[in-house]
Amino acid sequence: xxxxxxxxxxxxxxxxxxxxxxxxxxxxxxxxxxxxxxxxxxxxxxxxxxxxxxxxxxxxxxxxxxxxxxxxxxxxxxxxxxxxxxxxxxxxxxxxxxxxxxxxxxxxxxxxxxxxxxxxxxxxxxxxxxxxxxxxxxxxxxxxxxxxxxxxxxxxxxxxxxxxxxxxxxxxxxxxxxxxxxxxxxxxxxxxxxxxxxxxxxxxxxxxxxxxxxxxxxxxxxxxxxxxxxxxxxxxxxxxxxxxxxxxxxxxxxxxxxxxxxxxxxxxxxxxxxxxxxxxxxxxxxxxxxxxxxxxxxxxxxxxxxxxxxxxxxxxxxxxxxxxxxxxxxxxxxxxxxxxxxxxxxxxxxxxxxxxxxxxxxxxxxxxxxxxxxxx
Numbered sequence: 001x002x003x004x005x006x007x008x009x010x011x012x013x014x015x016x017x018x019x020x021x022x023x024x025x026x027x028x029x030x031x032x033x034x035x036x037x038x039x040x041x042x043x044x045x046x047x048x049x050x051x052x053x054x055x056x057x058x059x060x061x062x063x064x065x066x067x068x069x070x071x072x073x074x075x076x077x078x079x080x081x082x083x084x085x086x087x088x089x090x091x092x093x094x095x096x097x098x099x100x101x102x103x104x105x106x107x108x109x110x111x112x113x114x115x116x117x118x119x120x121x122x123x124x125x126x127x128x129x130x131x132x133x134x135x136x137x138x139x140x141x142x143x144x145x146x147x148x149x150x151x152x153x154x155x156x157x158x159x160x161x162x163x164x165x166x167x168x169x170x171x172x173x174x175x176x177x178x179x180x181x182x183x184x185x186x187x188x189x190x191x192x193x194x195x196x197x198x199x200x201x202x203x204x205x206x207x208x209x210x211x212x213x214x215x216x217x218x219x220x221x222x223x224x225x226x227x228x229x230x231x232x233x234x235x236x237x238x239x240x241x242x243x244x245x246x247x248x249x250x251x252x253x254x255x256x257x258x259x260x261x262x263x264x265x266x267x268x269x270x271x272x273x274x275x276x277x278x279x280x281x282x283x284x285x286x287x288x289x290x291x292x293x294x295x296x297x298x299x300x301x302x303x304x305x306x307x308x309x310x311x312x313x314x315x316x317x318x319x320x321x322x323x324x325x326x327x328x329x330x331x332x333x334x335x336x337x338x339x340x341x342x343x344x345x346x347x348x349x350x351x352x353x354x355x356x357x358x359x360x361x362x363x364x365x366x367x368x369x370x371x372x373x374x375x376x
Contacts, residue, residue, distance in 0.1 A: 051168075060168070062093040132255055209311075277323065
């Protein structure tokens with residue numbers, strides 16, 4: 001497959017167009033709250049979350065779900081890790097604007113109820129909320145019968161989405177939008193140890209083509225296989241399956257970023273690397289015509305590299321569908337970059353300086369011996 005082709009059913013450009021159109025309609029409702037509590041601000045147009053104002057109080061709001069990663073859980077028969085994915089998708093979008101996540105409401109749509117599956121989902125959400133320091137303050141479970149589908153062998157088919165809110169960090173006068181990014185600033189990358197909750201339709205189709213209907217039971221023998229062995233408490237470590245590899249939970253970055261702000265570290269931009277990969281997401285915070293050259297990213301996760309090879313996906317596209325081992329990009333002043341990396345590492349996160357902001361628009365990724373260029 002050439003870099004100009006797209007796997008069947010995966011049109012990132014069309015998805016972006018639909019999102020822009022939907023947001024355009026949403027913005028036509030902003031006038032309903034003008035000058036009233038809940039007034040939407042537009043400082044974060046194109047960002048990862050939206051801002052709403054209640055007098056002097058600035059709150060962030062974000063909605064998202066975990067998509068078709070749910071089928072992986074259905075196949076593996078494990079549900080207590082999905083809460084980390086659900087919270088990561090909204091909490092990390094909030095912190096990208098400088099909003100510290102505080103509360104989350106969720107909705108689980110099911111075909112038919114299974115008490116034990118719901119209990120496992122909510123236990124995992126509880127654990128992820130404790131890790132993130134937020135409270136789960138609402139939710140609903142809706143039985144929708146055959147309106148909800150999924151893997152036929154599952155005990156319960158479902159979809160899971162949430163909305164989270166957060167308060168602007170007290171050190172900030174306004175949200176982090178990227179408006180203060182300048183040429184010469186440094187870019188720090190935070191490592192992602194998993195696929196997070198994006199690109200699963202392509203991953204599943206690739207494995208289906210290779211291994212058939214039972215692809216989730218196929219042995220994964222990548223060089224990092226030990227990292228996925230014995231995921232259940234009390235299990236004997238052994239060869240992991242592709243299902244276990246894809247189910248590995250998302251790392252939530254919001255607590256670490258909040259602690260950087262607590263320490264007074266200057267942060268001028270944050271990009272949460274989800275659907276659309278590094279370039280599309282980083283472009284959302286690069287304002288004022290600047291660009292970036294990233295020549296020291298984390299290496300792609302071996303599982304991602306293997307899938308790209310199996311599906312014939314060139315690097316230019318792999319870096320659009322998956323995070324390729326980089327879950328968040330942070331822009332700071334060059335003199336502060338190493339101190340920020342040191343604090344993140346002390347906090348248990350893998351981080352490194354990935355590159356710099358350039359005066360020329362566009363993003364350049366130096367990957368292996370090659371170079372990927374993305375226009376502004």
